[in-house]
Amino acid sequence: MNTPILLLQCLFLVLLSGPLFAQRWTTTSQESEQQPLRLHGSLLFQGIYPGFRVGVERPIRQTDFQRSNGRVNSHQRAVLFYVGMYYHPGFHLNTFAGAEYIFRRVGGRGLITEFRSSLALSRTFLGAETYRVGEAGIVETVLASGQFYAMPGLGFGMGKVLGKPGSNRPFAYMVNLNLTGLAPYNGLALPTPTLEIGFRYQLATTSVHFRHRIRTRQ
Amino acid sequence: MIRLLSISIVCLSVLWGCQREEITFSTQTKDLFFVQNQGASMPVLVEGNTVSDVLLLVVHGGPGSDALQTMNGSWMAPLESRYAVAYWDQRNAGSTQGGANHDVLKVATFADDLKKIITVLKHRYGANRRIFLYSHSWGGCLSAAFLTQADNQLLVNGWINLDGATDFPLKDTESKDMQLRIGTAEKTAGRNVAEWTAILDYAQANDPRTSPKVSERFNDNAFKAIKLMDQVNKPGMEPTNDLRYSPNSLMSRLVNFYSVYAGSSLETELFKLSFSALLPRLNLPVLCLFGKYDFVVPPAVGQELLNRISSTDKRLVVLNRSGHDPYATEPDIVNEQIIRFIERIR
Numbered sequence: 325m326n327t328p329i330l331l332l333q334c335l336f337l338v339l340l341s342g343p344l345f346a347q348r349w350t351t352t353s354q355e356s357e358q359q360p361l362r363l364h365g366s367l368l369f370q371g372i373y374p375g376f377r378v379g380v381e382r383p384i385r386q387t388d389f390q391r392s393n394g395r396v397n398s399h400q401r402a403v404l405f406y407v408g409m410y411y412h413p414g415f416h417l418n419t420f421a422g423a424e425y426i427f428r429r430v431g432g433r434g435l436i437t438e439f440r441s442s443l444a445l446s447r448t449f450l451g452a453e454t455y456r457v458g459e460a461g462i463v464e465t466v467l468a469s470g471q472f473y474a475m476p477g478l479g480f481g482m483g484k485v486l487g488k489p490g491s492n493r494p495f496a497y498m499v500n501l502n503l504t505g506l507a508p509y510n511g512l513a514l515p516t517p518t519l520e521i522g523f524r525y526q527l528a529t530t531s532v533h534f535r536h537r538i539r540t541r542q
Numbered sequence: 543m544i545r546l547l548s549i550s551i552v553c554l555s556v557l558w559g560c561q562r563e564e565i566t567f568s569t570q571t572k573d574l575f576f577v578q579n580q581g582a583s584m585p586v587l588v589e590g591n592t593v594s595d596v597l598l599l600v601v602h603g604g605p606g607s608d609a610l611q612t613m614n615g616s617w618m619a620p621l622e623s624r625y626a627v628a629y630w631d632q633r634n635a636g637s638t639q640g641g642a643n644h645d646v647l648k649v650a651t652f653a654d655d656l657k658k659i660i661t662v663l664k665h666r667y668g669a670n671r672r673i674f675l676y677s678h679s680w681g682g683c684l685s686a687a688f689l690t691q692a693d694n695q696l697l698v699n700g701w702i703n704l705d706g707a708t709d710f711p712l713k714d715t716e717s718k719d720m721q722l723r724i725g726t727a728e729k730t731a732g733r734n735v736a737e738w739t740a741i742l743d744y745a746q747a748n749d750p751r752t753s754p755k756v757s758e759r760f761n762d763n764a765f766k767a768i769k770l771m772d773q774v775n776k777p778g779m780e781p782t783n784d785l786r787y788s789p790n791s792l793m794s795r796l797v798n799f800y801s802v803y804a805g806s807s808l809e810t811e812l813f814k815l816s817f818s819a820l821l822p823r824l825n826l827p828v829l830c831l832f833g834k835y836d837f838v839v840p841p842a843v844g845q846e847l848l849n850r851i852s853s854t855d856k857r858l859v860v861l862n863r864s865g866h867d868p869y870a871t872e873p874d875i876v877n878e879q880i881i882r883f884i885e886r887i888r
Binding site (some may be wrong): 415454456457469470473508509513516 | 564
């Protein structure tokens, strides 16, 4: 048997097994609710070069799995709108603004794991005085020299909800590992891996609609 | 909140954009600036003695290597104490930043960059500054492209050419000849027999002028051959500043090493490139420094350069314990020759 057919069979089995496991849970509630926006703040390190990222997270969907022991596991999806920067002296200051789609799981004990995919617009500012030579050989100084780049990224994060375990606690801290890149960078992409240490805080003053579903074990 | 953040970012950007021009005249200068040209923002680091009226402009090898890190080794200290040394990362090399610029990745664009770098150096440090090109390997080809164009040679006072590849077809045939000649002798003497056999077998079965790929394979074998020669000094590892605050970007260096070839026609252009026919135009002082065991750009290429140029002040020095990087393997002799050359004509 050749490898592609074997792979297709494995894929088929995996897809088939999904609904079988899903049948063990029953949806007991599904409604549109209101939930506060969440404020994000983090220090980031692009290699050894420091920066920060701040943003506002809008919840989109949440599914709570109520276990028989009373604990609730939560699957959340949200979009984070953020701005940030890092500073590599002599190379560039990179400022960026973008959005990130977050797939998050919050365990019964408050342990968070999440996967993120992001897309941002980056504007770099070169790390020193910049010159340009005009047609007539005249040297000019370039103000705010730098470049616009697309900044796509993938990230994985772990964290902990502080306080009493359960979903929607107001405060959580996170450690994220992000693989972002600047493109097109000299025709290719410049990898800019970042380590991020930050927090998430649920704002009490604002709220948005999101889809909330509660599922219990049959 | 978002409005406040946006305003902060804009203010930060404006402040960052309005940096003041810093030009230092001292014996321990460390000035960094960028030059923008045709989609590339190229860093130039000027180190050493800017009180002196002499400035050495490093034209690094590659294409795709760098000057800020690779060419800025401890061997440059004697030169920096006497003169100013400008380390320039070429387009798509080292810490040079840019966008999608492969359409302009041609030898002529590199030569135009070099002209702009010299113009900015004169703008910053004075029009009467005596500039010497200090080129290595591919940098020799780039320097020839620049110097043979119009009156460009009048912009510099001399050319120090270390293992410069001014004629790629000649470099290929001389490299093959050297691999066969020295390889056979080494194999007969029973030194590194297995390694030499592989190199000799490939050299006997192939012609480097068949295609850029075959030429590249000869180039790889040439570097292997240098490592096999006991006569070539082995320099110690230079400390890197990749894990310290510095204008170097390790990621940028790695990406640019590939970006200079990926999707560009540069490799094909280099395969055919020869400045031999244009070299008689040159009449500036030239010092050629070649490693005796440089299988990559053999000393015969340097001799051919001197035979063709019209300069009266020209000299070839062959370094007996060097391969392709004599500045690192025999720094004392290289620096002594360079200082003597500059002091004679400054």
